[in-house]
Amino acid sequence: MTKPALTLYLAAPRGFCAGVDRAIKIVEMALEKWGAPVYVRHEIVHNKFVVDSLREKGAVFVEELSDCPDDRPVIFSAHGVPKLVPAEAERRNMVYVDATCPLVSKVHIEAERHSENGLQIIMIGHAGHPETIGTMGQLPDGEVLLVETEADVETIEVRDPSKLAFVTQTTLSVDDTIGIVAALKARFPEIVGPHKEDICYATTNRQEAVKEVAPKVDAILVVGAPNSSNSRRLVEVGAKNGCAYSQLVQRAEDIDWRALEGIRAIGITAGASAPEVLVNEVIDAFRDRFDVTVEIVETAVERVNFKVPRVLRETA
Ligand code: 10G
Ligand code: SF4
Numbered sequence: 001m002t003k004p005a006l007t008l009y010l011a012a013p014r015g016f017c018a019g020v021d022r023a024i025k026i027v028e029m030a031l032e033k034w035g036a037p038v039y040v041r042h043e044i045v046h047n048k049f050v051v052d053s054l055r056e057k058g059a060v061f062v063e064e065l066s067d068c069p070d071d072r073p074v075i076f077s078a079h080g081v082p083k084l085v086p087a088e089a090e091r092r093n094m095v096y097v098d099a100t101c102p103l104v105s106k107v108h109i110e111a112e113r114h115s116e117n118g119l120q121i122i123m124i125g126h127a128g129h130p131e132t133i134g135t136m137g138q139l140p141d142g143e144v145l146l147v148e149t150e151a152d153v154e155t156i157e158v159r160d161p162s163k164l165a166f167v168t169q170t171t172l173s174v175d176d177t178i179g180i181v182a183a184l185k186a187r188f189p190e191i192v193g194p195h196k197e198d199i200c201y202a203t204t205n206r207q208e209a210v211k212e213v214a215p216k217v218d219a220i221l222v223v224g225a226p227n228s229s230n231s232r233r234l235v236e237v238g239a240k241n242g243c244a245y246s247q248l249v250q251r252a253e254d255i256d257w258r259a260l261e262g263i264r265a266i267g268i269t270a271g272a273s274a275p276e277v278l279v280n281e282v283i284d285a286f287r288d289r290f291d292v293t294v295e296i297v298e299t300a301v302e303r304v305n306f307k308v309p310r311v312l313r314e315t316a
Pocket of ligand 2: 017102170
């Protein structure tokens, strides 16, 4: 039986960003240097496949530092941690490596600098997300106020409207954040902040590529995990930019083939924590059912690379 023709538009850039690449390397190098077990506080990045692979090599994933013994190394996830976490590790004389992405650390430093200058901080982010908890946790309770939506901007109570700064989570929707920043500037004209926001290059580029793909296709699949904020934003960007069927899949087995019956063009991308092997698995699943022509939709070329911390570069 002949297979139906399908054009598969593959977004580029997609998948691993420099911060994820570095964080995974940190766990692998820590295992080489210190042997198993190495503890990791929170999923190193939000991807089950990545976490399971590292677990097989001897990493032990826990949610809190109190779940780690004093005498084994611990790594903090790429999303960042509140200040009290490394402070507690030091108090316990633990060996720790901070895998926080340098672009998240930059936001931490920004928040601290504004606070030192007497400004109260407003963070645009998602409540309960580890990056938001980590960034807010750079300063004492109450110094950072969280806003998630434009509506929140109208109701927050600030100490002094003339002494405010804002920072953002790095993985937000670029378009939604423009609206929130505009609302902040309208209500608090003196608020200071970064030139645009703190959304990182990888988030911006992946969303841009989806915008280019969305109008060309009947459906978009984003390879990524349900707890991956940046991956979920890619699903929303697809839906808001002309593709009614935009879905998250962790792997090929999640694809709802009945919903895709009769399609002629599919868009595929992957969140910043999703490995390329899973993208290939999804593409292969399409090849099994369709006569696939792959078209790459490249909207940016990324050359960002972050070094791992010195302690891991030194030989044991
Ligand atoms: O998109 P989120 O923040 O949920 O994380 P992720 O692990 O899915 O992707 C990598 C992004 C970060 C480490 C946050 S800066
Ligand atoms: Fe760093 Fe951006 Fe990747 Fe987060 S999504 S780890 S900020 S490069």
